Amino acid sequence: MPTNDLASTSPQERTRSEPYLPPATQPVRAVVWVIHLALPMLGLWLLLANHDDLNIEWHDNLSHFWLIIAVAGINLVLGAAIGQASARRADARLLLVSLVFLSSAGFFLMHGLATPRIILAKGTYGFDLSQPIGLLVASVFAAVSALPLNERTAQAVLRSQIWLRGGLVALLVVWGVASLVPGLTALSSPAPPGGAGLGGFELVGVALYAVATAMMFQLHRRRPAAMLVSLVTAYALLAEAMIAGMSRHNWHLSWWLWHVLLTMAFVFVAYSAHLQFRREGSSAGLFDSVALSATVRKIRAEYEDALEELVGHIRRRAETKVPVATRLAGKFGLTEGQAAVLDRAGAALANERELSERLAALVDTGNQARVGLPERELLTQALDRVRQAYGDVRITLVSEGRVAMGSREYGPGDFPGNRPVLLDRTVVHPLTVKGQLAGALEVPVGRTPQDEALAATLASQLSISLENARLYRELSTLFRQYMSPDVANSLLADPRTAALGGELVELTALFADLKGFTSFSERATPAEIVEMLNRYHTAAVPIILGNGGTIVQFVGDALLALFNAPAPQPGHAAAAARAALAMQEAAEEICAGTPGYPRFRIGINTGLALVGNIGSPELRGFNAMGDCVNVAARLEGVAEPGTVVIGQSTLDQITPRPRVRSLGELALKGKEKPVHAYVLSGLS
Numbered sequence: 001m002p003t004n005d006l007a008s009t010s011p012q013e014r015t016r017s018e019p020y021l022p023p024a025t026q027p028v029r030a031v032v033w034v035i036h037l038a039l040p041m042l043g044l045w046l047l048l049a050n051h052d053d054l055n056i057e058w059h060d061n062l063s064h065f066w067l068i069i070a071v072a073g074i075n076l077v078l079g080a081a082i083g084q085a086s087a088r089r090a091d092a093r094l095l096l097v098s099l100v101f102l103s104s105a106g107f108f109l110m111h112g113l114a115t116p117r118i119i120l121a122k123g124t125y126g127f128d129l130s131q132p133i134g135l136l137v138a139s140v141f142a143a144v145s146a147l148p149l150n151e152r153t154a155q156a157v158l159r160s161q162i163w164l165r166g167g168l169v170a171l172l173v174v175w176g177v178a179s180l181v182p183g184l185t186a187l188s189s190p191a192p193p194g195g196a197g198l199g200g201f202e203l204v205g206v207a208l209y210a211v212a213t214a215m216m217f218q219l220h221r222r223r224p225a226a227m228l229v230s231l232v233t234a235y236a237l238l239a240e241a242m243i244a245g246m247s248r249h250n251w252h253l254s255w256w257l258w259h260v261l262l263t264m265a266f267v268f269v270a271y272s273a274h275l276q277f278r279r280e281g282s283s284a285g286l287f288d289s290v291a292l293s294a295t296v297r298k299i300r301a302e303y304e305d306a307l308e309e310l311v312g313h314i315r316r317r318a319e320t321k322v323p324v325a326t327r328l329a330g331k332f333g334l335t336e337g338q339a340a341v342l343d344r345a346g347a348a349l350a351n352e353r354e355l356s357e358r359l360a361a362l363v364d365t366g367n368q369a370r371v372g373l374p375e376r377e378l379l380t381q382a383l384d385r386v387r388q389a390y391g392d393v394r395i396t397l398v399s400e401g402r403v404a405m406g407s408r409e410y411g412p413g414d415f416p417g418n419r420p421v422l423l424d425r426t427v428v429h430p431l432t433v434k435g436q437l438a439g440a441l442e443v444p445v446g447r448t449p450q451d452e453a454l455a456a457t458l459a460s461q462l463s464i465s466l467e468n469a470r471l472y473r474e475l476s477t478l479f480r481q482y483m484s485p486d487v488a489n490s491l492l493a494d495p496r497t498a499a500l501g502g503e504l505v506e507l508t509a510l511f512a513d514l515k516g517f518t519s520f521s522e523r524a525t526p527a528e529i530v531e532m533l534n535r536y537h538t539a540a541v542p543i544i545l546g547n548g549g550t551i552v553q554f555v556g557d558a559l560l561a562l563f564n565a566p567a568p569q570p571g572h573a574a575a576a577a578r579a580a581l582a583m584q585e586a587a588e589e590i591c592a593g594t595p596g597y598p599r600f601r602i603g604i605n606t607g608l609a610l611v612g613n614i615g616s617p618e619l620r621g622f623n624a625m626g627d628c629v630n631v632a633a634r635l636e637g638v639a640e641p642g643t644v645v646i647g648q649s650t651l652d653q654i655t656p657r658p659r660v661r662s663l664g665e666l667a668l669k670g671k672e673k674p675v676h677a678y679v680l681s682g683l684s
Contacts, residue, residue, distance in 0.1 A: 037233070037236050037237070037240070040237075040240050040244070040257065040260075040261055054253065055249060055253050056253055057251050058251060058253070058256065059251040061115050061116055061117045061118065062118075064112070064115050064259075065112055065115040065118050067112075067259065067263070068108060068109070068111060068112025068115070068259070069109070069112050071108065071259075071262065071263045071266055071267075072105045072106075072108045072109040072112060073105075074266055074267065074270055075101050075102075075104060075105035075108065075266040076101075076102065076105040076106075076109075077270075078101050078105075078266060078269060078270050078273070079098045079099070079100075079101030079102035079105055080098070080102070081273070081287075082094055082097050082098035082101065082287055082290075083095065083098035083102070085098075085287040085288070085291075086098055086161075089288070089291055089295050089298075089299070090158060090295075091154075091291040091292055091295040092149055092153070092154035092155075092157035092158050092292065093145050093149065093154075093290060093291055093292045093295075094287055094290060094291055094295075095157060095158065095161050095164075096141050096142075096144050096145035096157065097141075097142075097145045097231065097287075097290060099138075099141040099164060099165070099168060100138045100141045100142045100145065101138075101266070101269075102165075102168060103134055103137045103138045103141060103168055104134050104135060104137075104138040104238070104262070104266075105266075106134065106168065106172040107130045107131065107133055107134020107135075107137070107138075107172070107175070108130070108131065108134055108262065110126065110130040110134070110172065110175055110176055110179060110180075111127060111130035111131045111134070113176070113180060114126045114127035114130060114179055114180060115127065119180055120180065120182065120188065122190050123190065123191050123250065124179060124187060124188050124189060124190060124191055125179070125186055125187045125188075125189055125190075125191050125196045126175070126178070126179025126180065126187035126188060127179075127191065128191045128195050128196035128197070128248070128250070129187070129196055129197075129198070130175070130179065131241075131245055131258070131262075132197065132198050132201075132202050132205070132242060132245055132246075133175070133198070135202075135205050135238055135241060135242050135245075136198070136201065136202070136204065136205040136242075137168075137171075138205075138238065139204070139205035139206075139208035139209050139212070139238070139239075139242075140208060142208060142209055142212040142235055142238070143208040143209075143211050143212045145212065146211065146212040146213075146214075146215035146216050146219070147215070149292060151294060154292060154294070175187070194248060195248030195249075195250050196248070197245075197246060197248055202242045202243070202245065202246050205239070205242050206239045206242050206243060209235050209236070209238050209239030209242070210239055212235045213232055213235040213236045213239065216228060216231055216232045216235060217232050220232060223289060223296070225289030225290075226272050226275070226276065226289075227269075227272055227273070227276065227287060227289050227290055228289050228290060229272075230268050230269045230271075230272035230273075231269060231290060233265070233268055234265040234266070234268055234269050235265075237261045237262070237264055237265035237268070238261075238262070238265050240258075240261050241258040241261040241262045241265070242258075244257045244258035244261060245258040273287075351448045351449070351450075354389075354447060354448045355448060355450055355454075357388070357389040358389045358390060358450075358454050358458075359454075360389065361385050361386045361388065361389035361390065361458075362454075362457060362458060362461055364385050365382045365385060365386060365458070365461050365462065365465065366461055366464075366465070374469065374473070375466055375469035375470060375473070378465055378466070378469050379395055379397075379462070379466070382395075382462060382465065383395050386458060390443055390444065390454075390455075390458070391443075391444040391447075392444055393441070393442065393443050393444070393458075394406075394441070394442040395431075395439060395440075395441055395442075395462070396439055396440050397431075397438060397439040398437055398438055398439055403437065403439055403440040405428065405440055405442055410428065410430075410437075410440055411437070412436075412437045415429075415430040415437065418430055418432060420455070420456065420459070425444060425445060425446045426442055426443065426444050426445060427442070427443055427445050427452060427455050428440055428441065428442045429441045429443070429455060429456060429458075429459030430459070431459060431462055431463045431466055432463050432467075433463065433466055433467045433470055434467065438463070438466055438467075439466070441455075441458065441459045441462060443455035443458060443459075502610045502611050502612020502613065502614070502625075503610070503611060503612060504608055504609070504610055504611075505564065505565050505608070505609060505610075505611045505624075506564065506606070506607065506608055506609075507562050507563060507564040507565045507572065507606070507607075507608075507609055507611065507624065507628065508562070508563040508564060508572045508573045508575075508576040508604060508605070508606045508650060508653075509560065509561070509562055509563075509576075509604070509605055509606075509609065509624065509628055509629045509632035509633075510544070510549065510560070510561040510562075510563065510576045510579065510580060510602060510603075510604050510632065511558065511559075511560055511602065511603045511604075511629075511632045511633045511635070511636035512540065512558065512559050512561075512580070512583065512600050512601070512602045512603075512636065513556075513557050513558035513559075513600070513601065513636060514536065514557040514558075514598035514599065514600060514601075515598055515599055515600075515601045515640075515641040516598035516599065516641065517556070517557040517598045519598075520532070520596065520597070520598050532594075532597060532598075533556075533557060535590055535594075536557075536587065536590060536600070537554070537559070539583070539586035539587065539589075539590060540559065540583045540586065540587075540600075543579050543582045543583050543586065544561045544579050544583075546579075547563070547575045547576070547578050547579040547582075548563060548567070548569045548572070548575050549561040549562065549563050549575065549576065549579055550562045550563075550565060550566060550567070550622075552621070552622055552623050552624065553623065557598070560623075560624075560629070561576075561579070562611070562624050563575050563576045563579075565609075565611040565624060566611065566622070571653075572606075572653075573604075573606050573650045573653035573654050574653070574654045574655075574683070576604050576606075576650070577604065577644070577646065577650070577654055577658060577680055577683060578683060580602045580604055580644040580680065581644060581680065581682065581683070583600055583602065584600055584602070584642055584643070584644060587599055587600040587642070588642065598641070599641035599642045600641070600642065601636055601639035601640065601641050601642070601643060601645075602636060602639060602643070602644045602645070603631075603632045603633065603634065603635030603636030603637070603638075603639055603644075603645050603646075604632055604635065604644065604645070604646045604647070604650050604680075605628055605629075605631040605632035605635060605646070605647040605649060605650055606628065606647065606649040606650040606652075606653055607626070607627065607628030607631070607649050608626060608627075608628060609624040609625060609626030609627075609628045609629050610624065610625045610626050611623075611624045628649075630670060631647055631668065631671065631675060632647070634668040634669055634670070634671070634675075635647060635668075635675075635677055638663075638666060638668075638677070639679075640679075643679050643680075644679070644680040645663065645677050645678065645679055645680070646660070646677070646678050646680050647675055647676070647677055647678075648675065648676040648677070648678075651678055654683070656684040657684065658680055658681075658682060658683045658684060659680070659681045659682040659683070659684065660678035660679060660680055660681065661678060661679040661681065662676070662677075662678050663676075663677040663678060663679060664676065664677075
């Protein structure tokens with residue numbers, strides 16, 4: 001769909017892309033601007049109100065002729081320059097603005113050529129009407145140029161530019177012949193003593209200029225630029241020139257006033273262009289601020305591409321030894337001064353991007369120091385990430401008290417006070433764990449001023465990550481073996497989870513013990529008892545953990561496992577059932593190999609329980625309390641050796657329905673109401 005010049009973007013987008021003037025200064029500038037524009041109209045009123053005293057006559061044909069020729073020439077050059085900018089940018093607004101200046105310049109030239117005693121002997125209709133006709137034609141182009149042209153309309157204007165320019169030239173030629181060839185038309189006839197005018201049609205041009213001025217001023221508010229201010233002022237002065245020309249007091253000061261206003265309008269824009277040319281050293285972008293929003297966005301995209309290419313050249317400059325100005329000046333038509341400025345800007349941009357990438361790599365490296373990540377995997381991931389930002393980074397861990405970094409070796413004595421070793425365009429930092437040398441980090445430096453500081457920060461970050469990885473590994477040995485991995489990971493990630501208290505959670509509790517353990521203990525030695533328990537638990541623990549369970553208690557020959565606590569677990573009832581059946585299969589294999597061993601009996605129940613840390617500030621443990629857990633213990637008590645008994649609440653949550661045998665309503669200890677229980681024989 002076509003995009004409108006102003007309406008196609010949201011207010012938020014326009015705010016981001018087109019900055020506004022500071023609110024405190026904008027009204028002041030507008031008031032000062034209005035006062036300056038009001039002064040010519042005040043002067044016109046004074047001249048007309050005091051005709052005999054102030055509005056004196058000054059009749060100098062030659063001065064008039066050369067003034068008009070000079071101003072028309074300036075205006076013609078200005079219109080041609082804007083036309084070139086229109087062709088270069090393929091912008092419809094610039095085309096229309098160029099026609100404003102070309103049409104006013106052309107008719108102003110016709111007015112000058114019709115000066116009495118230059119070509120024609122006396123003043124004519126053509127002499128009087130050239131200026132208002134030219135300004136009226138220009139006002140149409142001015143009003144259209146200020147409109148929010150959408151893409152389709154803009155393309156239509158561009159396709160018609162030959163006809164627009166050709167029509168304007170044809171009109172000027174016809175007008176010139178008609179007004180300068182004596183006796184050919186009425187335009188070359190003498191004008192009446194009071195002068196000739198358009199009979200009030202000048203007000204149409206004044207209105208069109210007023211509309212163009214207002215709309216261009218709104219554009220300036222969204223896109224502040226000196227050239228836009230100049231154009232707004234020029235349109236306003238052209239409107240005032242039309243008003244001043246309506247007095248028709250030829251050769252009086254009020255008549256000369258519109259000449260002055262026209263001159264000021266054209267010279268004001270030309271002077272602004274001259275200042276911008278001196279500041280930028282090129283005419284390539286003098287009128288870009290006047291262009292349509294779509295063109296401005298395209299120009300900005302081109303500048304961004306140029307900067308991206310500039311940054312790429314700067315990054316490769318150290319390798320190619322070719323100056324950036326040599327690479328880009330020809331492609332983008334840059335002057336030597338512009339190339340030097342872009343060189344400095346690109347270097348700053350490249351430096352900033354390098355810094356951003358390296359800071360991002362530091363953040364990512366810190367994020368990779370996760371609980372339980374082995375140090376080799378940690379360093380491999382960190383190395384892959386930092387090489388993207390830092391270049392050819394090397395990390396080596398200590399071996400037999402030394403760090404081999406390529407052909408060089410380092411020991412603790414090579415880093416006194418943990419200070420780095422500076423080499424040719426590289427720096428080697430020690431990696432330490434608990435103050436001892438654990439490895440070394442080699443980082444390239446010299447690309448940006450922050451390289452050495454960033455290398456030191458990276459070494460510090462990697463030392464911390466390495467120390468954390470080793471600490472977690474130690475905790476895995478000293479800590480995880482005494483509790484379920486879910487509980488251990490939760491405590492390592494957030495020690496606040498060790499606080500006393502708990503929360504009400506729906507879970508499935510699994511109780512298991514060894515039927516016949518007491519009689520076995522009476523006839524076995526303590527060593528045989530421990531061996532038997534370890535065999536059973538060695539088989540049961542991986543099964544429970546593999547099904548997402550959390551073991552919270554070992555009490556002699558019994559254990560308690562929770563499913564859906566502390567980590568959420570969909571389908572926790574079915575997971576507990578799978579674990580129980582697998583435990584019985586494993587136990588049967590143990591019993592078959594060692595006759596006389598006791599056998600597992602298991603009870604499972606699902607319901608609400610209070611889950612959390614129970615104990616005292618000095619000693620606590622993770623556990624679950626509630627009727628759900630008590631019923632699971634009672635069901636385990638009624639189970640036969642080698643069987644699994646589940647409650648009704650557990651059966652209701654297992655889909656599809658498992659294979660069970662009903663035990664009916666059981667009166668369990670501590671329960672007022674009977675509990676319907678089932679012997680679980682398999683899952684569907």
